Amino acid sequence: xxxxxxxxxxxxxxxxxxxxxxxxxxxxxxxxxxxxxxxxxxxxxxxxxxxxxxxxxxxxxxxxxxxxxxxxxxxxxxxxxxxxxxxxxxxxxxxxxxxxxxxxxxxxxxxxxxxxxxxxxxxxxxxxxxxxxxxxxxxxxxxxxxxxxxxxxxxxxxxxxxxxxxxxxxxxxxxxxxxxxxxxxxxxxxxxxxxxxxxxxxxxxxxxxxxxxxxxxxxxxxxxxxxxxxxxxxxxxxxxxxxxxxxxxxxxxxxxxxxxxxxxx
Amino acid sequence: xxxxxxxxxxxxxxxxxxxxxxxxxxxxxxxxxxxxxxxxxxxxxxxxxxxxxxxxxxxxxxxxxxxxxxxxxxxxxxxxxxxxxxxxxxxxxxxxxxxxxxxxxxxxxxxxxxxxxxxxxxxxxxxxxxxxxxxxxxxxxxxxxxxxxxxxxxxxxxxxxxxxxxxxxxxxxxxxxxxxxxxxxxxxxxxxxxxxxxxxxxxxxxxxxxxxxxxxxxxxxxxxxxxxxxxxxxxxxxxxxxxxxxxxxxxxxxxxxxxxx
Numbered sequence: 001x002x003x004x005x006x007x008x009x010x011x012x013x014x015x016x017x018x019x020x021x022x023x024x025x026x027x028x029x030x031x032x033x034x035x036x037x038x039x040x041x042x043x044x045x046x047x048x049x050x051x052x053x054x055x056x057x058x059x060x061x062x063x064x065x066x067x068x069x070x071x072x073x074x075x076x077x078x079x080x081x082x083x084x085x086x087x088x089x090x091x092x093x094x095x096x097x098x099x100x101x102x103x104x105x106x107x108x109x110x111x112x113x114x115x116x117x118x119x120x121x122x123x124x125x126x127x128x129x130x131x132x133x134x135x136x137x138x139x140x141x142x143x144x145x146x147x148x149x150x151x152x153x154x155x156x157x158x159x160x161x162x163x164x165x166x167x168x169x170x171x172x173x174x175x176x177x178x179x180x181x182x183x184x185x186x187x188x189x190x191x192x193x194x195x196x197x198x199x200x201x202x203x204x205x206x207x208x209x210x211x212x213x214x215x216x217x218x219x220x221x222x223x224x225x226x227x228x229x230x231x232x233x234x235x236x237x238x239x240x241x242x243x244x245x246x247x248x249x250x251x252x253x254x255x256x257x258x259x260x261x262x263x264x265x
Numbered sequence: 266x267x268x269x270x271x272x273x274x275x276x277x278x279x280x281x282x283x284x285x286x287x288x289x290x291x292x293x294x295x296x297x298x299x300x301x302x303x304x305x306x307x308x309x310x311x312x313x314x315x316x317x318x319x320x321x322x323x324x325x326x327x328x329x330x331x332x333x334x335x336x337x338x339x340x341x342x343x344x345x346x347x348x349x350x351x352x353x354x355x356x357x358x359x360x361x362x363x364x365x366x367x368x369x370x371x372x373x374x375x376x377x378x379x380x381x382x383x384x385x386x387x388x389x390x391x392x393x394x395x396x397x398x399x400x401x402x403x404x405x406x407x408x409x410x411x412x413x414x415x416x417x418x419x420x421x422x423x424x425x426x427x428x429x430x431x432x433x434x435x436x437x438x439x440x441x442x443x444x445x446x447x448x449x450x451x452x453x454x455x456x457x458x459x460x461x462x463x464x465x466x467x468x469x470x471x472x473x474x475x476x477x478x479x480x481x482x483x484x485x486x487x488x489x490x491x492x493x494x495x496x497x498x499x500x501x502x503x504x505x506x507x508x509x510x511x512x513x514x515x516x517x518x519x520x521x522x523x524x525x526x
Contacts, residue, residue: 018510022502023380023417024425024461039422043462050462052422054502069506070420072308072327100327100389159387160338186420243506244513253520 039066075157082217109166178221183239185216274450299501309419313411317401322415326391341386402445429458
């Protein structure tokens with residue numbers, strides 16, 4: 001069973017007001033007691049703190065934050081994301097990762113070097129034995145094909161260069177079957193919920209395997225197409241109502257009534 | 266309502282009762298309707314109806330720059346594509362972008378750039394596509410206003426919104442928000458835009474005759490009218506989310522009261 005990775009919690013400590021702010025709106029004029037946090041800056045004269053994007057105002061300790069409701073995905077090292085192979089050449093795969101640049105996946109980052117293969121390599125002359133999977137695949141891009149759906153981790157990312165990816169790690173690698181849905185990356189924390197409550201609810205009620213990734217894509221695989229469809233509806237509902245209170249309860253109610261109505265239970 | 270544009274302009278731009286041809290007072294704006302998130306496949310979008318103007322704006326980005334040589338290694342670029350549909354004006358407009366469209370694209374890009382943090386996205390571009398479906402005077406101002414909304418809807422970090430409006434002089438009197446006929450037959454036209462984070466003008470064009478006093482006065486008039494439009498912009502951005510919030514609250518109240526019964 002796949003588990004979602006830890007994601008910065010949407011409403012962990014600190015009160016999220018349900019106040020919607022837009023770019024340029026004053027969050028506070030009390031600049032002595034508050035600092036601008038995420039999504040906020042001082043104005044030029046430092047007389048007030050203003051919001052940078054459309055979102056929910058949050059006060060955490062003495063920081064003024066804005067939790068954005070809309071936005072794009074920026075890769076960061078350590079993110080687990082879902083990519084689709086759209087191009088490959090003998091030295092690397094190029095993945096569409098819903099970001100500004102394509103992700104680069106090099107073959108050396110797709111194979112595990114366990115102790116045994118390391119030992120064999122160290123002996124010298126052990127390489128290239130016919131039928132040896134590790135050595136034959138070592139530096140070629142035969143492993144994945146164009147169109148494959150991969151869960152990858154970002155090794156390094158910055159503003160200028162294409163992010164480098166790896167498939168080595170827990171839960172990473174090619175995904176077979178299932179379907180991928182795409183929602184706004186800003187709504188992802190809501191799909192996971194406070195310490196994973198929402199995703200547990202979705203898994204328990206629909207018996208689907210869900211993998212939520214940070215670039216706004218969700219891979220799901222259910223027992224039947226009907227439950228998958230219901231799950232997609234529920235996830236879209238979460239994304240649409242990401243800024244409201246009592247979302248988990250409402251989704252539970254929605255799923256239970258819909259399961260009964262559709263005769264899936 | 267069909268839009269009737271006569272080839273000949275009327276001699277007087279004020280009616281006998283002192284109002285303008287479309288029944289407005291001197292300082293009255295045309296009715297404005299704004300909406301965000303109207304296009305599904307754009308990263309951000311907005312729609313604006315301003316009098317008889319009907320304008321869509323779509324924002325994409327940050328994304329790669331094509332052609333690649335336009336990319337700047339130290340900062341992102343903002344590109345604006347202002348286009349008018351062939352049926353947007355009285356006489357068919359040729360679809361190829363002309364001198365006027367290129368100019369307006371440029372001034373809108375220059376006007377919006379100060380509110381964005383382009384230095385945070387080197388080598389990328391933000392693209393704003395503005396499509397004028399129906400035009401009746403003041404489309405450059407309306408386009409700037411709707412483009413700012415679409416940028417905010419895309420979640421691109423911005424210092425503030427931008428609002429724009431034209432002040433004019435018709436029959437020797439200063440009026441706010443020129444319509445198509447007033448623009449063509451009037452004496453002066455002064456489009457201006459304001460960035461709200463520093464309350465400064467980001468666009469100022471001028472065409473016609475005006476004294477210095479009139480110019481100062483018209484900028485004051487503009488500021489008041491711009492505030493009115495700004496409120497509508499804020500409302501358009503927020504109302505989409507507030508509506509969902511209220512609806513869910515209502516649902517919750519219903520379900521809890523239903524449970525008690």
